[in-house]
Amino acid sequence: MNNYIQDGNVLSLAPGADVASGVGYLFGTGLFGVATENVTSGVAGSFVTEGVVEIAKTSALAISVGDRLFWDATNKVVNKTASAQQCVGIAVAAAANPSATVLMKLGSYVAVGA
Template identity: 45%
Template structure:
């Protein structure tokens, strides 16, 4: 292994900065941090650090009125704090790995681990 290798990058440490409008993050919440999207691996209070999962399959809150199909691109609406099939200004985070009905509160998403540019 290269002497400059740090880690596989499946999770990344993130600090929930104590800035105006900051809120505590609960385990399982989606987080947009710059050009990264991850899922909090534990509760992360304002001012604390914690791990964000960047890859894997997660059951995420979704737009209830949307039906999802297997393999459909899924985006994160940071304003609403949920997953959606609507691209617009939302960040691409992965694909649906299971159909989700309309209505339903959550959907299974395989995170892409790609940058959400």
């Protein structure tokens, strides 16, 4: 097939801000990735866009398996706040309140009736 480009699990993308390794970044309103290395603003770097990652979360928040997770770009964490934030994944393991991280399957998920 001559129009296949790549598998899409890891993409080379140039963020509009510096992104530390292991931290997420939302490109536009629909493409979220986690930096695999420190990436400088405006310079292409590797971002994981599919799979399961351990990512920072709002510490004072309990998360259950199956909870939709939203990106808080200001604090660079995921949480369960649906208003004014983009869904970037779903929890695949519970995370206690307090705790620093959660296991998240990358991807945007819309609940039925949402």
